[in-house]
Amino acid sequence: MTIQPRIEEDGSPREKTDPISSCSQEYALDGRIHLNGNSLGAPRHSLIPELGHLISGQWARLQVRGWFQEGWLDLPRTVGDKLGALLGAKPGQIVVAGETTSTTLFNVLVAACRLRADRPVLLVEQESFPTDLYIAASVARLLDRRLAAVSRADLDIRLREHGDQVAAALTSPVDFRTGERRGIGETTALCHDAGAISVWDLSHAAGVLPVDLDANGVDLAIGCGYKYLGGGPGAPAFTYVPVRHQPDVDFPLAGWHGHARPFAMSPRFEPADGIDRARTGTPPVLSLAGLNHALDPLLEAGIEALYQRTRELGDYFLACLEESRPDLAKQLASPRDALRRGGHLAVRVADAERVEHELAERGVHVDSRPPDLIRFAFAPLYVTKDHIRRVVDIVTAVA
Numbered sequence: 125m126t127i128q129p130r131i132e133e134d135g136s137p138r139e140k141t142d143p144i145s146s147c148s149q150e151y152a153l154d155g156r157i158h159l160n161g162n163s164l165g166a167p168r169h170s171l172i173p174e175l176g177h178l179i180s181g182q183w184a185r186l187q188v189r190g191w192f193q194e195g196w197l198d199l200p201r202t203v204g205d206k207l208g209a210l211l212g213a214k215p216g217q218i219v220v221a222g223e224t225t226s227t228t229l230f231n232v233l234v235a236a237c238r239l240r241a242d243r244p245v246l247l248v249e250q251e252s253f254p255t256d257l258y259i260a261a262s263v264a265r266l267l268d269r270r271l272a273a274v275s276r277a278d279l280d281i282r283l284r285e286h287g288d289q290v291a292a293a294l295t296s297p298v299d300f301r302t303g304e305r306r307g308i309g310e311t312t313a314l315c316h317d318a319g320a321i322s323v324w325d326l327s328h329a330a331g332v333l334p335v336d337l338d339a340n341g342v343d344l345a346i347g348c349g350y351k352y353l354g355g356g357p358g359a360p361a362f363t364y365v366p367v368r369h370q371p372d373v374d375f376p377l378a379g380w381h382g383h384a385r386p387f388a389m390s391p392r393f394e395p396a397d398g399i400d401r402a403r404t405g406t407p408p409v410l411s412l413a414g415l416n417h418a419l420d421p422l423l424e425a426g427i428e429a430l431y432q433r434t435r436e437l438g439d440y441f442l443a444c445l446e447e448s449r450p451d452l453a454k455q456l457a458s459p460r461d462a463l464r465r466g467g468h469l470a471v472r473v474a475d476a477e478r479v480e481h482e483l484a485e486r487g488v489h490v491d492s493r494p495p496d497l498i499r500f501a502f503a504p505l506y507v508t509k510d511h512i513r514r515v516v517d518i519v520t521a522v523a
């Protein structure tokens with residue numbers, strides 16, 4: 125189905141018949157407004173029977189045979205391929221091994237540095253989400269490389285001027301605080317000009333922005349499953365390795381599910397061909413099933429429609445805020461141009477944590493980030509213009 129989101133400026137009634145916004149009925153929002161899909165997406169009502177079936181219809185019935193009769197063993201790849209359709213990756217290049225984003229990043233960053241054994245620098249954005257900084261610093265220490273943490277604005281310059289020193293550059297298409305975008309194609313091309321490996325953390329982009337991994341020539345990427353992808357609290361992360369790198373990537377977490385023949389129980393590790401070598405251990409089937417189920421409506425809508433909808437919602441929020449609290453709208457910490465930001469925007473407010481709590485008491489979930497930011501995220505499938513008008517009224521009263 126091709127979805128063309130068309131929304132009247134004042135929201136309903138056209139919005140109510142719009143296929144994207146009418147999806148909000150499918151989500152269990154508990155009468156609340158969720159503007160924090162950039163931290164944890166909302167569940168679909170139908171997840172409960174879906175997981176119920178897995179437990180009673182598969183696990184209880186088949187027990188250990190479920191691994192072989194219900195495709196459980198293949199889930200990391202089948203869910204990965206499904207995700208590939210949202211991320212612009214052809215099948216066989218994404219796997220959801222079942223690890224956290226942090227563990228997955230560790231695995232991929234070590235592999236990236238091993239692909240450039242003769243280069244001394246691991247480059248990272250200073251403004252990255254903290255786990256990325258911690259993991260990058262640890263990888264640099266472990267592999268005896270130098271960590272260069274440079275500002276988001278300087279990363280491309282560093283690649284242009286000193287890129288020949290860089291083994292790998294870790295960056296993100298959406299700044300987790302401000303929502304500011306970085307061009308995946310541009311930075312990846314700079315990495316390639318310099319002979320460096322580009323590594324992307326897609327956590328804040330997956331499911332809301334087109335990232336076109338294959339078309340952009342990305343080398344390696346990871347991302348979490350629980351934000352806009354909606355896989356649930358602690359949903360497993362994914363790994364992207366394009367076919368051209370698959371024969372050479374050497375992951376440090378060489379577990380038995382990454383072996384060419386896991387059930388041969390051989391004492392010597394022999395990496396699997398293809399994307400399977402990015403797997404580690406026994407996949408978390410219930411969590412994978414949750415992520416798998418969450419992907420269906422995103423795929424049905426298509427990434428272009430999702431992206432268009434999130435931009436419309438963000439612009440609508442800003443237009444409402446400019447009208448009712450122009451002073452706050454001036455404190456926007458994100459780009460005003462929707463094309464230059466991801467699915468969320470951030471506003472500076474005094475006492476951000478208090479404002480977050482006041483909003484929560486009134487049924488609105490956002491999140492504050494130190495020292496003074498409130499982030500509002502516009503998950504395209506369940507945030508509506510009506511929600512936004514209500515949120516702006518509350519913000520007007522409490523901020």
Ligand SMILES: Cc1ncc(COP(=O)(O)O)c(C=O)c1O
Binds near residue numbers: 296
């Ligand atoms: C960009 C980014 N990377 C990684 C993480 C977290 O990783 P993990 O799933 O290991 O907690 C987050 C958020 O928690 C994030 O925003």
Ligand SMILES: Nc1c(O)cccc1C(=O)C[C@H](N)C(=O)O
Binds near residue numbers: 162163164253300
């Ligand atoms: N992963 C989270 C968690 O376990 C608890 C609360 C929030 C999160 C988040 O995902 C935060 C998110 N990465 C951020 O952009 O701040």
